[in-house]
Amino acid sequence: MLAARPEEHRRLLHAFLNAASAGDARTLVELLADDAVMVADGGTEGRVVGGIRNLPRPLHGAARITAFVVAATARRGIALQVEEHELNGQPAIVFWTEDRRPFAALLLAVADGKIQRIFFHADADRLRHLGPGITHG
Known part of the structure; x- marks a missing residue:
């Protein structure tokens, strides 16, 4: 596998976020590797948003991930602010509550x-x- 350069990583991150926000299943499937894996960590108590609970185990495959993401984004439960930051040395998205607490x-x-x-x-x-107090990366 050939790792992506930061520009490519950022492009795919924003394309994923835009497709997920729009519920664009076709684009999501195109962005994901066929054998992609999604891990959602809501902590020991779990997290429920819009009536959907976090995943109890990794989700495998572009089609299954797409179905989950489309269903989850269609049932938004709270308003969140979205910002790009650098986490673990890579572009990432941080979701904030209205009172500036990190949500995800x-x-x-x-x-x-x-x-x-x-x-x-x-x-x-x-x-x-x-x-x-997090700063943009």
Whole structure:
């Protein structure tokens, strides 16, 4: 696998976010590797948003991930602000509540021009270090 340059990583991150926000299943499938894996970590208590609970185990395959993402984004439960930041040395998206508390972080593993892995971290305990003082990367 050939790892993506930061510009390609950023392009795929924003394309994924835009397609997910629009419920664009066709584009999501095109962005994902056929054997892509999605991991959603809502912490020990889990997280429920819009009536959908975080995934209890990794989700495998572009079609299954797309179906989950489209269903989850169609049932938005709260208004969130979206900002790009650098996390773990890569472009990432941080979702903030209206009172500037970190709600979730979206990170991708990208190679060969496709999204290979999606990591959606929504564990409030693990996100505390982001705090309202995080700076853009």
